[in-house]
Amino acid sequence: MTATASLPGIADPVYSRVRERIRQDIFSGYFAPGARIPTAALGARYGVSQMPIREALQQLQGEGLVTIAPNRGASVRRVDARFISNIYDIRAALEAMMVSRAVETIGDDGMFALYAAERRFEEAASRGDTGAAVAANLEFHDAVFPLADNPEAVDVIARHAELLQSLRRRFGYGPHRMAAIIAEHRQLLRAFEQRDAAAAALVVKTHCEHAKRDLVVQAGFAAPEAEKRA
Amino acid sequence: MTATASLPGIADPVYSRVRERIRQDIFSGYFAPGARIPTAALGARYGVSQMPIREALQQLQGEGLVTIAPNRGASVRRVDARFISNIYDIRAALEAMMVSRAVETIGDDGMFALYAAERRFEEAASRGDTGAAVAANLEFHDAVFPLADNPEAVDVIARHAELLQSLRRRFGYGPHRMAAIIAEHRQLLRAFEQRDAAAAALVVKTHCEHAKRDLVVQAGFAAPEAEKRA
């Protein structure tokens, strides 16, 4: 028996570690959206050959994080208001579907996890700790989605949400968004308590719609004129 | 200017052509679901080195067609009843979302394309030509989805639908399915005529639900006991 731990990630193939490294470099802003990702430079930066880097990039293309053009290589996926809108529309549709299922299958332990995540989110929000709030928000969602028993849908959301999360980390939430999120989460909790699948689905859809608008504004793709348009 | 045609696919890189070749070999049944895909054998079969094959496989993994395990290589994605169900649930959610949009944006030309595709589908169905029916069915969907102006959602559906299409080609439709599809399509056309987004969304959801059940039965994952269960 070897001494290598069973922990994943430390003994993974090079292309796998490189993939995570590139992902990190994209999220940290080292590679900005739209920027080329030259394999030779990455080979020097990471200390490996070009082929595992190419493989990592192919995988990241599958996740939608980068785009690859024949004979022109990889670039970080460009994000604009339309892309953000489309991704949030996908999330709204899938999360509504999953929440409807989760309402019917959730048990006491699931409800407990939901309450705990929500409490952590509200604490982070009251401290103004955006990083902790984003984390707790993810935790909240991660407590709901597995209950729908549709890992493929969870995967689709996770892949597309990555770019949005990096934007969220960079730009944060709008001034009134935190309070709105708390209110919307509590609405969702109430729908769960009452086992009201339709209400939960509706809450999630409006939740995503509001999150979309807030992120578009925060990322600077649109003026906040919609706040008081009447 | 070169003499190379602007047609894509003929002058693409090797990994791109290999990717389509593998896709073909999966759909044709040369690689059955769950089967290993050895790179060395493919190198001999396609006459290329192993690396472009690896890249093609990484891309196909991104599409969900194959799975890659570290140090164990690629295998064709295994499909079971639960996977089929999950994919159809994703399709139902996304297609309902997109159809709701399409109802609001469709014009006369779009309606014309819809009628034409439906007519071709019904002709193929009356001839009992399953292959032409599958093609016309795709055509019908392709006439609707672009109207939603959400290429990311179209992409998600297309990627996941590929495996289902191959199953459909292999196993065909159930005895009463053709007539039901025609009825459901006509319901959808009526919803489009009346610009009723909610009705269209509902039709699409039940359409996907029925298609799911039929495919699960046709693929041999479940007995057709649900036909008369009351």
Add this chain to the structure above:
DNA sequence: AAGTGGTCTAGACCACCTT
């Protein structure tokens, strides 16, 4: 007309499975 950078090949390395 070089130069840049993506793409491909051949072979060596190494992890895992079989005898």
Add this chain to the structure above:
DNA sequence: AGGTGGTCTAGACCACTTA
């Protein structure tokens, strides 16, 4: 222990873009 097959490296090739 040996074999099978996935993984990685170094270098050559070639498409596209600079001047």
